[in-house]
Amino acid sequence: MMNIDFKKSNGLVPVIAQEYETNEILMLGYMNKEAFDLTIETKIVHYFSRSKNRIWKKGEESGHIQKLIDLRVDCDEDTLLVIVEQVGNTACHTGAKSCFYRSYFEDNKQT
Amino acid sequence: MMNIDFKKSNGLVPVIAQEYETNEILMLGYMNKEAFDLTIETKIVHYFSRSKNRIWKKGEESGHIQKLIDLRVDCDEDTLLVIVEQVGNTACHTGAKSCFYRSYFEDNKQT
Numbered sequence: 001m002m003n004i005d006f007k008k009s010n011g012l013v014p015v016i017a018q019e020y021e022t023n024e025i026l027m028l029g030y031m032n033k034e035a036f037d038l039t040i041e042t043k044i045v046h047y048f049s050r051s052k053n054r055i056w057k058k059g060e061e062s063g064h065i066q067k068l069i070d071l072r073v074d075c076d077e078d079t080l081l082v083i084v085e086q087v088g089n090t091a092c093h094t095g096a097k098s099c100f101y102r103s104y105f106e107d108n109k110q111t
Numbered sequence: 112m113m114n115i116d117f118k119k120s121n122g123l124v125p126v127i128a129q130e131y132e133t134n135e136i137l138m139l140g141y142m143n144k145e146a147f148d149l150t151i152e153t154k155i156v157h158y159f160s161r162s163k164n165r166i167w168k169k170g171e172e173s174g175h176i177q178k179l180i181d182l183r184v185d186c187d188e189d190t191l192l193v194i195v196e197q198v199g200n201t202a203c204h205t206g207a208k209s210c211f212y213r214s215y216f217e218d219n220k221q222t
Contacts, residue, residue, distance in 0.1 A: 002218050014125050014139060023134035028125060028190045040215075073218075074210040075203050079139045081211045092186050099185040100192045104151075107113050107184075 005078040006033050012048055015080040017091065020069045026091035027099040029058070031080065043068045045082055064088035116189040117144050123159055126191040128202065131180045137202035138210040140169070142191065154179045156193055175199035 006013060012030040019026055029047035031039065035055050038046040045066035049056035059065035066084035073080060092099040117124060123141040130137055140158035142150065146166050149157040156177035160167035170176035177195035184191060203210040 002213065002215060016127055016136060016139065018136060023136075025127060025129060025134075025136070025192055028127065028185065071215040072211040073213050073215050074139065075205050075207070075212070076210075079210070080215075081136055094186050096186070099187075099190070100183040101186070102113065102184050104113060104182040104184050104191075 002073050002077055004033075004036060004073065004080070005076070006036075008078050012050070013078055013080055015045075015047065015082055017045065017066060017082050017084055017086075019086055020083045021085075024098055025100055026066075026084070026086055026097070029056075036080075039068060039071070039082070045084055058091075059087060062088065062090070064090050066091070113184050113188055115144075115147060115184065115191070116187070117147075119189050123161070124189055124191055126156075126158065126193055128156065128177060128193050128195055128197075130197055131194045132196075135209055136211055137177075137195070137197055137208070140167075147191075150179060150182070150193070156195060169202075170198060173199065173201070175201050177202070 011032045015029050015031050017026040032048040035046040035048045045058050045068055047056045047058055065087050068082060069085060070083040089097055122143045126140045126142050128137040143159040146157040146159045156169050156179055158167045158169055176198050179193060180196060181194040200208055
C-alpha cells in the first residue's frame with residue numbers, strides 16, 4: 001500500500017506525463033489529493049493548476065484529454081508518473097505535441 | 112535565448128531525467144541556478160538535493176553518474192528535461208534502474 005506524500009510541497013506533487021506508445025514525455029503538471037482521486041476515479045488525468053489555482057481537467061477546453069493507462073509512484077512516494085494516451089496528439093498549449101520541444105543548446109547557440 | 116525561471120519555486124526547478132537510448136524515465140530531481148550551471152559546464156548532471164540541502168552530483172558516492180546528452184526546456188521555462196546516459200544502469204537509491212518501479216494499481220490491488 002502506498003501513501004502519496006502530498007504534504008511535502010504545499011499539498012502538491014509533481015506529475016510527469018508520458019505517452020504510452022512512444023515513451024515521449026509530454027509535460028509536467030501537479031496534483032493535489034483531489035486531482036489524484038479524480039484521476040483514479042475517472043481514468044482521465046486531472047491536475048491542480050497553479051496558475052488557475054483550481055482543479056484542471058487537462059483538455060477541458062481543447063478536448064485534448066489524457067486517458068490514464070498507468071500511474072507509477074517513485075521510491076519516495078512524492079512524485080508521480082502518469083502513462084497516458086494523449087487525445088489530439090497535442091499536450092502543450094502552444095500546439096506542440098510535447099511541452100519540451102526546445103533544446104537548451106540549440107536555442108542558445110548564438111549567445 | 113531561454114531564461115530558466117528559478118524564482119517561481121523557491122529557486123528550484125523540477126528536472127525529469129530520461130535515458131537517451133530507451134526513453135525510460137529514471138527519476139525526478141531539482142536544480143537551482145548553481146546546479147544548472149555546473150551541469151552545463153561539466154556535462155555531468157548535478158541536482159540540488161532538498162534532503163541534503165546542498166548541490167548533489169548524482170552518483171558522487173555510488174559512481175552512477177548521469178552524462179548529459181541533451182537538456183530540454185518546457186514551454187513555460189520552469190521545468191527541465193535532461194536526456195542522459197545513466198552509468199551503472201541504476202538511477203534509484205534502492206538499486207532499481209528507475210525510481211518509478213511501482214505501479215499504483217498493482218500495489219493497491221488488495222486494498
